[in-house]
Amino acid sequence: MSVATRVIPCLDVAAGRVVKGVNFLNLRDAGDPVELARRYFEQGADEITFLDVTATVDERATMYEVVAATAEQVFIPLTVGGGVRSADDVARLQAHGADKVGVNSAAIARPALLGEIADRFGAQALVLSLDVKRSDAAPSGFVVTTHGGRTETSLDALAWAREAIERGAGELLVNSIDADGTKSGFDLELIGAMREISRVPVIASGGAGRVQDFAPAIAAGADAVLAASVFHNGELTVGDVKRALAEAGVTVR
Amino acid sequence: MVVLDYGSGNVHSAVKALELAGATVELTADRGRVAAADGLLVPGVGAFSAVMQQLNAVRGGELIERRLAGGRPVLGICVGMQVMFENGVERGNTTPGLGEWPGVVDELDAPILPHMGWNTVEVAPGSALFDGIEDERFYFVHSYAAQRWTLDAIAPFPVPRVTWATHGVPFVAAVENGPLAATQFHPEKSGEPGIQLLRNWLRTL
Numbered sequence: 388m389s390v391a392t393r394v395i396p397c398l399d400v401a402a403g404r405v406v407k408g409v410n411f412l413n414l415r416d417a418g419d420p421v422e423l424a425r426r427y428f429e430q431g432a433d434e435i436t437f438l439d440v441t442a443t444v445d446e447r448a449t450m451y452e453v454v455a456a457t458a459e460q461v462f463i464p465l466t467v468g469g470g471v472r473s474a475d476d477v478a479r480l481q482a483h484g485a486d487k488v489g490v491n492s493a494a495i496a497r498p499a500l501l502g503e504i505a506d507r508f509g510a511q512a513l514v515l516s517l518d519v520k521r522s523d524a525a526p527s528g529f530v531v532t533t534h535g536g537r538t539e540t541s542l543d544a545l546a547w548a549r550e551a552i553e554r555g556a557g558e559l560l561v562n563s564i565d566a567d568g569t570k571s572g573f574d575l576e577l578i579g580a581m582r583e584i585s586r587v588p589v590i591a592s593g594g595a596g597r598v599q600d601f602a603p604a605i606a607a608g609a610d611a612v613l614a615a616s617v618f619h620n621g622e623l624t625v626g627d628v629k630r631a632l633a634e635a636g637v638t639v640r
Numbered sequence: 641m642v643v644l645d646y647g648s649g650n651v652h653s654a655v656k657a658l659e660l661a662g663a664t665v666e667l668t669a670d671r672g673r674v675a676a677a678d679g680l681l682v683p684g685v686g687a688f689s690a691v692m693q694q695l696n697a698v699r700g701g702e703l704i705e706r707r708l709a710g711g712r713p714v715l716g717i718c719v720g721m722q723v724m725f726e727n728g729v730e731r732g733n734t735t736p737g738l739g740e741w742p743g744v745v746d747e748l749d750a751p752i753l754p755h756m757g758w759n760t761v762e763v764a765p766g767s768a769l770f771d772g773i774e775d776e777r778f779y780f781v782h783s784y785a786a787q788r789w790t791l792d793a794i795a796p797f798p799v800p801r802v803t804w805a806t807h808g809v810p811f812v813a814a815v816e817n818g819p820l821a822a823t824q825f826h827p828e829k830s831g832e833p834g835i836q837l838l839r840n841w842l843r844t845l
Contacts, residue, residue, distance in 0.1 A: 390757040390807060391777060428831070433758060459656050464779060464829050484652040486781075486829065508649055509686035511754045511781045557754050588756050610752060640758045640777045 391640040393433035393611035394601075394628050395466075395590065396618045398423060401440045403449035405619070421456045427618065428461040430625035433640060435461060436489070436560075436613060439469030451483045458484025468516050468560075474503045481508065489560055491516040492533045495540060495547075498554060505555025510587070515556035519544045519577055520564040529577055536564030544577075549584050559585055560613065563593035570596025570617070575607040582608025598627050602635035641842075642677035644720075645669045646698045649685040654717065657828035661838035669698040679845045680707055684719030688728030688745060688784065689735040691719045701738045708740065713819045713845050718782060721815070721822030725786055740820055741791055745784050750808025754783045759825075761813045764801035768844050769816055769823075769837055776833035778813075778825035785811035785824055 399406045404418045424435045435457070439450045447470055454467055467480050468489025477488050494500050494515065504513050522530035522539060529544035548559055561581050563574035573594045581589050591609035595601065601612050617623045629639040641663040643654050651667060658665045658681065666673060674680055682704065684691045695701060707714055716724050723737045728745040737745070748755060758777035763770040789812055793799040797818055805813035805824070814823040821841060827834035 390755060390759045390780070393757050455652065458650075458653050462653065462657055462660070462829060462831050462834060464781070464826075478649075481649040482652065484650060484656075486650050486653075507686070507690075509690075511756065511783070512649065512685065558756065586751070586753060588752055588754070610757070 389638055390610075391433070391638050392605055392609075392632060393590075394431075394625050394632075394639070395434045395436055395611055395613040396427040396432050396625065397436040397438060397592070397613050397615045398619075399438045399440050399615065400450060400453060402446040403453055406440060420453050421460065423619070424457045424461050427625055428463055431629060431640065432463060432625045433611070434464040434466060436466040436468065438489070439467060441470065451479065454480060454485050455483040466514060468514070473500070474507050477504050477508055477512070481512070487512050487514050487558070489514040489516040491518070494551065495531065495533065495542065498550065501551055501554035501556055505557070510555050510557030513556050514558045514560050514590075515548065515551040516560040516562065517544060517548060518562050518564050519574075527580060529580065532564055536567070545580055545584050548581060552585060552587055556587065558588045558590065560590045560592060566594030567592075568616075569594055572596065572600040573604040573607070573609075573612075575603055578604055578607040578609050598623060598631035601628050602632055602637055605632065605635075605637050641665045641679045641681060642674050643667045643681045643683060644674065644698075644700060644703070646700055647694045648683045648691065648720075651683050653828040654681055654683050657835055658838055658842075661835050661842055663838075663842055669700070669703075671699075671703060674703045675706060675712075677712075679713045679715065679842065680704070682714060682716045682720035682723075684717065684721075684723065686719060688719060688722055688730055688737070689733065691723055692728075692735055692737065695723065695738075704738060704740075708819055711819050713821070713841075715841055716820075716822035717828070718824060718826055721824055722784065722786070724820065724822055728784065730784065741786075741815070741817070743786050743788055743790055745786050747784050748787070748808050748811060754781055755807040756781045758830075759805050759807065761825075762804045764803045764814075764816070767801050767803060767814075767816060769814060769821060769840050770803065771840050773833045773836050773840075776830075778823070778827065778830040778834060778837075780805070780807070780813075780825045782824060787811045789815075791817070
């Protein structure tokens with residue numbers, strides 16, 4: 388018996404609305420993150436991730452309402468990433484029903500933030516989110532980027548992941564900027580490299596296009612798979628992905 | 641029902657899940673309300689030592705002890721279960737727990753930690769908590785657990801029912817011991833089977 392591989396739909400939310408193309412039939416309101424999250428819950432999603440892509444402080448308040456409304460109807464773990472700058476932000480998100488937070492650029496700007504969150508809420512509540520690009524400039528061949536991949540930092544992705552785990556990150560969300568949007572499969576080398584240096588769970592993200600793309604990510608070392616557009620545009624359901632994983636011999640719920 | 645309000649993280653879901661299971665729920669640490677409730681749910685996430693500190697700040701141990709002494713039901717969840725044991729050991733530091741059960745909560749010996757996700761359980765024979773949901777998976781998120789159970793039955797009390805799970809090593813996933821029950825996993829995050837477990841608990845009250 389072992390822990391099941393998790394399948395995690397991710398919703399980009401701005402000002403309380405899902406912003407990436409949603410093309411579901413039979414949804415009362417396709418842009419409503421609460422309704423979409425409930426749909427994924429019913430499909431068998433193992434967790435839900437909200438990525439707050441909001442630009443302004445006013446809009447951020449809306450995110451708390453979205454989290455609270457979702458947590459009233461969706462009884463699986465809820466991760467919220469984007470805009471987390473302090474331990475107090477985490478406290479506020481948890482008070483509204485979030486279980487975990489994803490931290491990305493704020494931790495790059497101030498790595499001590501990771502320790503502050505882990506000390507107060509535990510490593511299990513802290514996901515380090517990395518947007519990774521292949522680059523000869525980095526010793527491992529993988530560099531950390533910000534601004535959706537448009538800006539390269541001087542951080543080697545593997546060295547940064549290692550440091551973040553030491554500082555208290557309890558999970559890595561590894562998003563390949565190269566693979567993101569291509570729908571040609573996950574970056575398996577990147578996942579394998581992260582697995583090798585990480586004792587915490589690794590979530591593979593970026594590149595999912597077909598049901599058969601998911602099992603190789605698990606074989607490469609991922610504990611969970613995350614996808615957005617293939618679920619939102621109705622190409623795949625969570626159930627489709629789980630069936631394909633099970634057929635490939637992967638344990639799913 | 642009362643969900644003990646002592647500053648623990650996400651208690652929102654515990655309240656909502658209990659409501660969905662059919663309970664009327666209040667989030668409070670008021671001594672009178674806690675004592676009078678039909679059932680008390682003790683949530684808990686994060687570090688064992690931090691949870692004990694927060695519990696002590698509202699004299700949670702005394703509130704729990706008083707209920708149990710009167711045979712009043714208590715359900716601990718995750719670290720809310722761990723603190724029922726004698727000690728918690730984290731990074732070499734030992735913190736005394738509430739000591740309702742003998743034993744120590746220690747780091748799991750597993751290749752990947754935290755143990756995060758949906759796992760199966762080996763349900764104790766005769767379990768009331770898992771009635772009808774014996775074959776379901778439940779959501780775990782923790783690095784520490786009680787890995788031994790040493791409390792025997794003491795007449796005239798019924799034998800404690802201990803449910804196990806495995807992540808690297810076997811550990812205690814749930815206990816039903818008279819008025820005190822607890823789960824290492826999060827029923828409030830385990831979808832419909834988790835709600836059913838809460839319903840089962842409410843039925844025993």
